[in-house]
Amino acid sequence: MNLMIIGRKAQDAASVLALTETAKKREALLHIAGLLRKETKSILAANAADVAAAVEKKVKDSMIDRLRLTEARIDAMAVGLEQITELADPIGEKIAQWILPNGLRVRKVRVPFGVIGIIYESRPNVTVDAFGLCFMSGNAVILKGGSDAINSNIALGAILRKGLEDCGITPDAVCVIEDTARETTKELMRLNQFIDVLIPRGGANLIKTVLENSTIPVIETGTGNCHIYVDKKADLAKAIDIIINAKTQRMGVCNACESLVVHKDVEAKFLPMLAEALAPYHVEIRADEAAREIVPQFAEATEEDFGTEYLDAILSIKTVDSVEEAIEHINRYHTKHSDAIITKDCKAADLFLRAIDSACVYVNASTRFTDGFEFGFGAEIGISTQKLHARGPMGLAELTSYKYQIVGNGQVRS
Amino acid sequence: MNLMIIGRKAQDAASVLALTETAKKREALLHIAGLLRKETKSILAANAADVAAAVEKKVKDSMIDRLRLTEARIDAMAVGLEQITELADPIGEKIAQWILPNGLRVRKVRVPFGVIGIIYESRPNVTVDAFGLCFMSGNAVILKGGSDAINSNIALGAILRKGLEDCGITPDAVCVIEDTARETTKELMRLNQFIDVLIPRGGANLIKTVLENSTIPVIETGTGNCHIYVDKKADLAKAIDIIINAKTQRMGVCNACESLVVHKDVEAKFLPMLAEALAPYHVEIRADEAAREIVPQFAEATEEDFGTEYLDAILSIKTVDSVEEAIEHINRYHTKHSDAIITKDCKAADLFLRAIDSACVYVNASTRFTDGFEFGFGAEIGISTQKLHARGPMGLAELTSYKYQIVGNGQVRS
Numbered sequence: 028m029n030l031m032i033i034g035r036k037a038q039d040a041a042s043v044l045a046l047t048e049t050a051k052k053r054e055a056l057l058h059i060a061g062l063l064r065k066e067t068k069s070i071l072a073a074n075a076a077d078v079a080a081a082v083e084k085k086v087k088d089s090m091i092d093r094l095r096l097t098e099a100r101i102d103a104m105a106v107g108l109e110q111i112t113e114l115a116d117p118i119g120e121k122i123a124q125w126i127l128p129n130g131l132r133v134r135k136v137r138v139p140f141g142v143i144g145i146i147y148e149s150r151p152n153v154t155v156d157a158f159g160l161c162f163m164s165g166n167a168v169i170l171k172g173g174s175d176a177i178n179s180n181i182a183l184g185a186i187l188r189k190g191l192e193d194c195g196i197t198p199d200a201v202c203v204i205e206d207t208a209r210e211t212t213k214e215l216m217r218l219n220q221f222i223d224v225l226i227p228r229g230g231a232n233l234i235k236t237v238l239e240n241s242t243i244p245v246i247e248t249g250t251g252n253c254h255i256y257v258d259k260k261a262d263l264a265k266a267i268d269i270i271i272n273a274k275t276q277r278m279g280v281c282n283a284c285e286s287l288v289v290h291k292d293v294e295a296k297f298l299p300m301l302a303e304a305l306a307p308y309h310v311e312i313r314a315d316e317a318a319r320e321i322v323p324q325f326a327e328a329t330e331e332d333f334g335t336e337y338l339d340a341i342l343s344i345k346t347v348d349s350v351e352e353a354i355e356h357i358n359r360y361h362t363k364h365s366d367a368i369i370t371k372d373c374k375a376a377d378l379f380l381r382a383i384d385s386a387c388v389y390v391n392a393s394t395r396f397t398d399g400f401e402f403g404f405g406a407e408i409g410i411s412t413q414k415l416h417a418r419g420p421m422g423l424a425e426l427t428s429y430k431y432q433i434v435g436n437g438q439v440r441s
Numbered sequence: 442m443n444l445m446i447i448g449r450k451a452q453d454a455a456s457v458l459a460l461t462e463t464a465k466k467r468e469a470l471l472h473i474a475g476l477l478r479k480e481t482k483s484i485l486a487a488n489a490a491d492v493a494a495a496v497e498k499k500v501k502d503s504m505i506d507r508l509r510l511t512e513a514r515i516d517a518m519a520v521g522l523e524q525i526t527e528l529a530d531p532i533g534e535k536i537a538q539w540i541l542p543n544g545l546r547v548r549k550v551r552v553p554f555g556v557i558g559i560i561y562e563s564r565p566n567v568t569v570d571a572f573g574l575c576f577m578s579g580n581a582v583i584l585k586g587g588s589d590a591i592n593s594n595i596a597l598g599a600i601l602r603k604g605l606e607d608c609g610i611t612p613d614a615v616c617v618i619e620d621t622a623r624e625t626t627k628e629l630m631r632l633n634q635f636i637d638v639l640i641p642r643g644g645a646n647l648i649k650t651v652l653e654n655s656t657i658p659v660i661e662t663g664t665g666n667c668h669i670y671v672d673k674k675a676d677l678a679k680a681i682d683i684i685i686n687a688k689t690q691r692m693g694v695c696n697a698c699e700s701l702v703v704h705k706d707v708e709a710k711f712l713p714m715l716a717e718a719l720a721p722y723h724v725e726i727r728a729d730e731a732a733r734e735i736v737p738q739f740a741e742a743t744e745e746d747f748g749t750e751y752l753d754a755i756l757s758i759k760t761v762d763s764v765e766e767a768i769e770h771i772n773r774y775h776t777k778h779s780d781a782i783i784t785k786d787c788k789a790a791d792l793f794l795r796a797i798d799s800a801c802v803y804v805n806a807s808t809r810f811t812d813g814f815e816f817g818f819g820a821e822i823g824i825s826t827q828k829l830h831a832r833g834p835m836g837l838a839e840l841t842s843y844k845y846q847i848v849g850n851g852q853v854r855s
Contacts, residue, residue, distance in 0.1 A: 042796065127816070140829075141798060223828045224829050239656050242652050245658070262851070272853035272854060276853075276854060388846050390846075391850055396852070401854065402541070402845075414554050414637045415637070415638050415660070415829060416830040419845050428829070431832075437805055438810070439687075439690075
């Protein structure tokens with residue numbers, strides 16, 4: 028189907044969805060959750076075709092794991108939709124209201140974006156998860172998944188559309204793009220007339236491609252070169268606990284710690300403690316010269332190390348003379364995602380909180396808390412690392428815009 | 442100077458500005474306002490060179506008028522800066538705060554974007570106006586004006602920088618790009634590493650070019666194909682007053698009315714009233730067939746007319762059978778800027794307010810009120826027609842982002 032036609036249908040569906048009542052949206056999500064469970068067999072059959080093709084192409088095991096659906100994973104998608112129905116509906120919230128001197132009554136009201144485009148890779152669960160969040164926030168969604176998962180996505184998309192239709196809601200509220208050609212994706216990224224915002228979900232390369240090719244506003248998510256600064260007044264035992272958590276609890280996630288900054292006054296005591304504590308986790312440490320003078324077995328860190336999101340069992344270390352130097356270093360090399368200071372000094376903590384230019388800045392806590400569920404949003408479409416629109420974990424409210432409603436009785440401008 | 446160097450300097454300046462106190466920002470703006478008045482002669486001399494070059498190039502008179510500075514226009518820039526100092530500083534506002542079950546205290550705090558890029562055309566006053574708004578909201582700004590105004594912009598930029606330096610603030614908080622090559626502008630639009638948001642200010646072509654070439658998040662401003670719908674229950678006399686105001690008070694602005702939608706039940710009475718009322722303003726009316734049957738002297742409207750922002754003494758008319766049809770027509774052809782309904786029917790008004798997908802939706806008032814000053818923001822950098830980040834008139838608060846500050850006592854994620 029032509030993208031222009033899909034765009035127009037999605038836009039028409041969006042104008043209906045914007046006025047759809049909360050109860051009706053919840054009813055549809057619960058019905059679709061049931062359908063997903065009922066259709067487990069047909070979903071698994073479609074997914075088996077994708078997995079077989081990937082095996083044939085000798086795709087890496089880790090990629091095949093992302094692609095593979097199981098009964099448990101399908102149930103998890105259904106549970107995800109059910110959980111969304113428990114969240115407050117952000118649409119219609121009065122954000123502000125005031126009366127102008129000329130008597131005009133102005134209301135600032137939360138509304139859906141309209142049409143959201145999601146471009147993602149090989150995880151088929153994104154098809155259902157992203158639909159659920161976009162739908163509950165009153166948005167139509169156009170889904171463009173990876174070609175690896177095309178059979179799974181088509182099967183899931185058909186269930187979502189059938190479920191909507193069963194509930195008397197236009198199925199065009201969700202559209203899975205079936206054409207996997209690269210040209211189609213490029214065309215999609217320039218469909219400004221119909222798509223209000225584009226959210227890429229995936230690795231750094233996907234996000235870069237979307238940023239470079241899209242003329243539609245993009246929400247950039249994901250990259251996290253997160254730092255922890257151990258201040259001269261740090262509780263060193265707490266620092267160790269927090270670093271072990273932030274570095275090793277899950278290595279491949281964006282809120283994992285990639286780099287330490289250590290104050291020189293504590294390095295002699297702290298670095299050997301750290302080396303010992305991290306040893307069981309097999310984390311390679313790449314450090315600057317001062318740190319290597321204290322722990323000679325640390326590898327040498329290059330300039331490039333400080334700017335790298337490893338997503339792996341590697342940690343870089345930079346030593347500094349002051350909290351100011353730590354802030355300057357972090358603001359130069361981080362990706363504005365999440366950074367933490369470990370200190371008992373209120374003044375240093377306050378300066379760090381204000382001066383570090385990140386979505387989430389922590390005092391005495393693990394960077395791993397940057398997460399929509401941990402923050403209490405009850406959902407997460409991603410973690411924004413840009414400053415336009417939304418920053419940090421994005422829940423339902425971050426999938427909305429606003430408009431002004433102005434009521435008068437004949438006012439004209441003089 | 443190399444753009445990378447400018448970007449880095451602006452980013453460094455931004456990290457200082459983010460922590461600069463309100464009083465100090467106000468002091469600097471007042472000082473610069475004084476400097477502008479003091480340097481009127483040198484500014485006029487630089488501007489005279491630009492005007493002479495434009496005359497030589499046989500540029501249109503209307504363009505030269507935009508380019509030309511006078512003592513009064515320079516004073517107006519100074520007054521603009523003084524007015525900004527009277528506004529509340531948005532930076533540091535606590536937007537929300539809560540405590541998580543694990544004891545983490547989360548604060549959502551308003552912060553500057555960081556570095557804002559402004560790309561504009563030949564009005565030199567934008568150099569000062571945009572600087573003032575960006576500076577007061579704690580942002581460093583990189584200004585890329587049109588080549589026509591380069592001498593004026595360089596002179597103004599030097600005064601801004603000197604004024605900042607006089608007050609002990611880094612002059613890199615503002616940078617006027619002196620290189621007028623197109624390639625430089627393209628390079629600027631891809632400086633993601635240093636620029637957080639790009640705001641084009643100018644005509645539709647400029648905005649289109651920036652949208653197509655920028656990899657930095659853009660705030661789209663300006664285009665307004667604004668509609669007024671005259672309902673079957675409209676007060677027709679009020680409708681005429683509002684339409685005359687919205688169409689004729691200023692023809693070339695984005696919140697002017699470009700198209701009428703008229704309910705068939707009132708067309709026979711209303712259209713002749715309208716033709717008579719608009720006659721003194723020499724507005725050409727292009728109407729659909731039903732309207733031309735009533736007033737044969739109306740010209741014929743094509744499909745293209747309904748989608749056109751004339752910015753001129755032309756008005757299109759579409760007749761409809763219902764408020765629903767009016768909404769569908771408007772949502773199809775408008776630019777999501779400002780649209781109004783004229784009606785005494787609360788139900789029709791309510792449906793219109795909810796269903797029209799525009800930044801500003803009016804009941805019984807002129808679309809000309811879509812303006813930061815009219816809304817009481819005390820300032821305006823532009824009117825956003827996109828839904829990401831900010832919609833409608835943008836004041837100081839719309840030039841900010843937020844961050845989360847999270848304070849714990851050793852929490853780790855389990």
